[in-house]
Amino acid sequence: MLLALLTLSACDNAPGTQVLEGKTMGTQWRVSVAALEPPRAAQLRQRIQQQLDADDHNLSTWKADSVLSRFNRYQGSAPQPVDAGMADIVTVALRIGQKTGGAMDITLGPLVNLWGFGPTKQPVHTPDAAQIAAARAQTGLQHLRVIQGVAGQWLQKDLPTLSVDLSTLGEGYATDHLARLMEQEGIRDYLVSVGGAVLSRGKNPQGRPWRVAIQKPTDRENAVQALVDLQGHGISTAGSYRNYYELDGKRISHVIDPLSGRPIEHKLVSATVIAPTALEADGWDTGLMVLGSEKAQALALKEQLAVYLISKEGDRFVSWMSPQFAAFLIGDE
Structure with missing residues (x-):
């Protein structure tokens, strides 16, 4: 999407x-x-x-073997190596996310899926407050950081289940x-x-x-x-x-x-x-x-x-x- x-x-x-x-x-x-x-x-x-x-x-995020999908499946806190392009996208996303007060958030995958706009099917009924709260607990830009170093670039998350969806920025990057x-x-x-x-x-x-x-x-x-x-x-x-x-x-x-x-x-x-x-x-x-x-x-x-x-x-x-x-x-x- x-x-x-x-x-x-x-x-x-x-x-x-x-x-x-x-x-x-x-x-x-x-x-x-x-x-x-x-x-x-x-x-x-x-x-x-x-x-x-x-x-x-x-x-x-639709291809299981993509670099981003592998990062999303990883449930640890160790920095994961990425290329300069992905580091740039996430850096821009975090900056704009901060300036918009969190309105632009690339960690919304669980909510996108809950509402039927991801790989999962559309819900039969409107998600209830408990379902929404559970999905929101798996999101948040504060759990994601980019590390830039002489030897390369890394993404790091401190929430094991955090997933990143760059579809909101992929078209612009490409x-x-x-x-x-x-x-x-x-x-x-x-x-x-x-x-x-x-x-x-x-x-x-x-x-x-x-x-x-x-x-x-x-x-x-x-x-x-x-x-x-x-x-x-x-x-x-x-x-x-x-x-x-x-x-x-x-x-x-x-x-x-x-x-x-x-x-x-x-x-x-x-x-x-x-x-x-x-x-x-x-x-x-x-x-x-x-x-x-x-x-x-x-x-x-x-x-x-x-x-x-x-x-x-x-x-x-x-x-x-x-x-x-x-x-x-x-x-x-």
């Missing part, structure tokens, strides 16, 4: 644009560049898929990784995305800025809320309006509030963040989505974040943007 939903779409249909795409992490990846010779395009696509497959093997691959390949003008995380550099083949559309929070595809020029930044959206189910007559969102242990019920339906990296954007959008509109606005202003929020007020959708986001806006449609 990936929190950053497909609410962003690349406007990459300019003449001369070549689009490579495939699947990873339970979603789609997409790379837009100037047209390449067929052999070069095939080689690039293969390298992209290999890299993303390696990322998935590192971060997946998108940044794609951008680094483009640079290594000598490609300076590109737009890359994994799921709902997008990053661009340079211009499209027509010499114009790459444009990204923020879709309206409806079930209709291609309903555009706003257009942005990322100016070399990353963007990610979290939303509560597509990944849900009905239980005991209530709509159950996949976005879980770590403090209550329950799915969110507030009016905020979409949070979009533009940040220097897609990873940063992917972490902030989740935390802001959990906080709700008023707290998210206050935090965005305090941290000077580029944020675009959409709330549902009755039958209307109401948008709010921070001053920093306005600098990226092209226009509304």
